[in-house]
Amino acid sequence: MDFSLSKQHEMLRNMVSEFAQAELSPKALELDEKGKFPFGEVKRAAGLGLVGIVNSKKYGGAEMGHLARVIAIEEVSKAYPPLGFFLQVGSIGMYMLETDGTEDQKKKYLPPLCKGEKIMATALTEASGGSDPSAMQTTAKADGDAYILNGRKLFISFVEASDWVCVTSKTDDKFNVFIVEKGTPGFEISRRDKHEGLRSIPVNEFALTNCRIPKANLVGQEGKGLGVTMSGIAVMGRMGAASVGLGIAQGCYEIALKFAKERKLYGKRVADLQAIQFMLVDISTGIEAARLLTYKAACLLDQGKNAREAGIEIARAKLYACDLANDVALKTVRILGGAGTTPEYQVTRRLRDALELLPAAGTQEIMKVVIGGGITR
Ligand SMILES: Cc1cc2nc3c(=O)[nH]c(=O)nc-3n(C[C@H](O)[C@H](O)[C@H](O)COP(=O)(O)OP(=O)(O)OC[C@H]3O[C@@H](n4cnc5c(N)ncnc54)[C@H](O)[C@@H]3O)c2cc1C
Secondary structure (H helix, E strand, O other): OOOOOHHHHHHHHHHHHHHHHHHHHHHHHHHHOOOOOOOOHHHHHHHOOOOOOOOOOOHOOOOOHHHHHHHHHHHHHHHOHHHHHHHHHHHHHHHHHHHHHHHHHHHHHHHHHHHOOOEEEEEOOOOOOOOOOOHHHEEEEEEOOEEEEEEEEEEEHHHHHEEEEEEEEOOOOOOEEEEEEOOOOEEEEEEEEOOOOOOOOOOOEEEEEEEEEEEEEEEEOOOEEHHOOOOOOHHHHHHHHHHHHHHHHHHHHHHHHHHHOOEEEEEEEEOOHHHHHHHHHHHHHHHHHHHHHHHHHHHHHHHOOOOOOOHHHHHOOOOHHHHHHHHHHHHHHHOOOOOOHHHOOHHHHHHHHHHHHHOOOOOOHHHHHHHHHHHOO
């Protein structure tokens, strides 16, 4: 077993770290306070090949694999988690198209998405509960060469900034996924939710009222839409959330360690106080464990395992890394004393972002349901 990264992965980490430190860190607070979608940063990330990092070169992607994606999201999220979160959610639809889309769909949608010229949201969650897709009420009825969609989705990331939305529907116990183009008559964004974290990622509610969607926009085999959606959410959403969590934890750890080494009390460094050291030990050990879990799940995907075959490992990574991000951010606030909640250190910004990871891409309890079901099968 070799734990070292390949030269290619090391180079990618260095490149993304330089980008994050030079271009994201200096304006992360301002972007957060403005609460506007970071179009410019998405475009830059796309230019570096990060948006379509797992997509095929044939469709404009970088074809670097899942471990590369995890490393890239981790580095971005150390500085500015909302961009990491975009790389998480924004790629779910891209994955669904790449694995289940038709050749025409891949050619039409993937190249502009990989370039960051267009943006795609993914909509599963409804008021009936994100954890229970079987209760969803969005319907799609066949009508000639089209489907008529009716329903309402909520908690959907960056719909207002998107050009296209992958919508999951359920009719007569059959699920289907459709690419819905914004501007289609009957598509209407009804609300922007106010969330405490990831403030530059708008979260929207939208309605579909007799939306006529061409049959050519059906993604995957008719009736197989739940599998298509859940694979995308597991492989890109949960793996992405784990990577954002890892980045937040690492970013906070670096702040805590620097502060503890520099701050003097009783004539010595705060880092020499055992209570502080023990927190730093717990943080660094947790990060090591989260990284191993996340990288292992990514390697399984790179070795060809699918969402079902790597489902337990993916869920473990999401569960552990997202809990860790919250724990580390809170411990960092404590280590910094009164400085912990000042904007200067930007720890509370990261703590707020970490909170959003708990429900996103499936709650922590749902991760336990996945793992529990798997290990007791
Ligand atoms: C920032 C953010 C961005 C998001 N972006 C998107 C997006 O782009 N697209 C999208 O479709 N959705 C998105 N979501 C929604 C997210 O996927 C849901 O919030 C999540 O799936 C949980 O659904 P819910 O909020 O309806 O909670 P519920 O499903 O109502 O859950 C309520 C509680 O019950 C628990 N619970 C549910 N089932 C079980 C069970 N079987 N066993 C034990 N406990 C259980 C849950 O863990 C939770 O504690 C986003 C959410 C956030 C916060």
